[in-house]
Amino acid sequence: MWPSRTSWNWNSMDIGPKRDIVGELRNAFKQTDVHFGLYFSQFEWFHPLFLDDGKYNTTLYPEQISYPQMVEIVTKYRPDVVWSDGEWDKPDDYWKAKEFLAWLYNSSPVKDQVVVNDRWGTGTMGKHGGFLTYSDHYDPGTLLERKWENCMTLDKHSWGNRRNMKASEVYTAFDIIEQLARTIACNGNLLLNVGPNMHGQIPAIFEDRLAEIGSFVNIASEAVFNTKPWIYQNDTSASNVWYTSRYQSELSNRVKQNIEKFPYNLQLEPFTIVYAWILDTNHDSFELKSVKTTEKTTVTILGTDVVLTGFGLSESLTISSSKIDWKKLPRRDVIVLKIEYAGSHNRNPLQLTS
Numbered sequence: 001m002w003p004s005r006t007s008w009n010w011n012s013m014d015i016g017p018k019r020d021i022v023g024e025l026r027n028a029f030k031q032t033d034v035h036f037g038l039y040f041s042q043f044e045w046f047h048p049l050f051l052d053d054g055k056y057n058t059t060l061y062p063e064q065i066s067y068p069q070m071v072e073i074v075t076k077y078r079p080d081v082v083w084s085d086g087e088w089d090k091p092d093d094y095w096k097a098k099e100f101l102a103w104l105y106n107s108s109p110v111k112d113q114v115v116v117n118d119r120w121g122t123g124t125m126g127k128h129g130g131f132l133t134y135s136d137h138y139d140p141g142t143l144l145e146r147k148w149e150n151c152m153t154l155d156k157h158s159w160g161n162r163r164n165m166k167a168s169e170v171y172t173a174f175d176i177i178e179q180l181a182r183t184i185a186c187n188g189n190l191l192l193n194v195g196p197n198m199h200g201q202i203p204a205i206f207e208d209r210l211a212e213i214g215s216f217v218n219i220a221s222e223a224v225f226n227t228k229p230w231i232y233q234n235d236t237s238a239s240n241v242w243y244t245s246r247y248q249s250e251l252s253n254r255v256k257q258n259i260e261k262f263p264y265n266l267q268l269e270p271f272t273i274v275y276a277w278i279l280d281t282n283h284d285s286f287e288l289k290s291v292k293t294t295e296k297t298t299v300t301i302l303g304t305d306v307v308l309t310g311f312g313l314s315e316s317l318t319i320s321s322s323k324i325d326w327k328k329l330p331r332r333d334v335i336v337l338k339i340e341y342a343g344s345h346n347r348n349p350l351q352l353t354s
Contacts, residue, residue, distance in 0.1 A: 001021040006065050026077045036081075038082060039083045040084055042085065042087050047061060049064060079114070081114070081116070084119045087119045133151050134148065137150070141182065141233075142233060143185075143186050143349045155169060170206070173212040177279075180217075185233045194206040215330065220302050220303070228246065230244065235289060235291075248270070248272070264349055267347070269296070278335040278337065285321060286318065289316040292317075296341035297311045298339075299311075300338040301324060301336075303328065306328070308323060317339065
């Protein structure tokens with residue numbers, strides 16, 4: 001996908017579109033605030049050198065192809081993320097992973113800002129990396145202390161493009177919104193893949209899904225971006241409710257520094273905003289037993305102008321569905337509540353789930 005010195009006459013500049021695809025993407029990203037990352041497959045399934053390495057127990061492929069190409073793309077395109085894949089067939093010594101990472105973090109042009117995942121050789125997944133991906137579609141359901149990533153596809157069966165794909169084999173927007181809530185609640189990031197066709201076009205059904213998801217995320221953005229896990233990840237008393245949280249924006253730096261020493265332990269009434277993602281809305285009322293209320297507790301239903309008060313002192317928060325302006329909700333199958341001045345509580349979910 002770029003004019004590589006290690007792939008003469010078999011790259012997107014020498015044949016095909018005659019274009020530096022990676023370079024064009026890099027230049028397009030420079031016009032945005034989005035961080036630019038590059039995926040790199042350690043092996044090519046049908047590369048002669050890789051196949052010969054397997055036959056003759058040699059290491060010509062990483063020495064002449066994969067390792068030089070990784071150095072090449074970092075030096076030339078300076079990605080903020082290097083997302084390694086295809087490592088499972090060989091150990092990290094074969095892939096020269098240690099040598100590459102040592103160069104990346106000590107001598108490369110992106111050494112001070114680059115982030116990598118955890119796929120660098122057999123047995124490294126879930127152990128080594130700036131963030132952990134574990135397996136594809138990883139969904140632990142409990143809080144993980146280290147930052148991790150739920151990497152998944154809209155097509156249930158492929159990371160690429162399938163001409164025989166059926167609509168029933170594509171995740172719905174609700175499916176992805178649910179994964180987003182579960183992932184953030186457990187200290188993860190969501191990576192969502194779509195497979196373009198041979199002409200570089202995104203199939204219409206993927207476009208529709210992305211537009212629908214994006215419309216919801218725009219409305220619920222404050223419950224998504226720059227949030228953190230809460231002291232509870234979900235509410236077992238309610239059906240399919242997940243929590244995210246953030247600190248009040250007007251906190252002084254000194255207060256933030258003090259409370260951030262305990263990132264997941266404390267629910268502090270004047271400092272914390274809790275977001276409850278209700279993903280099963282077919283009820284007459286919603287009781288959140290994990291949320292204590294106070295005289296000051298307020299609940300805003302994101303996407304509407306509804307603000308609820310008057311909860312008083314209680315060990316749980318209950319909202320009647322009759323108080324929800326259903327016509328103004330962006331979706332009827334998801335409700336996101338912004339809860340301010342919930343009661344203080346001390347609970348360490350890491351100790352409880354480890």
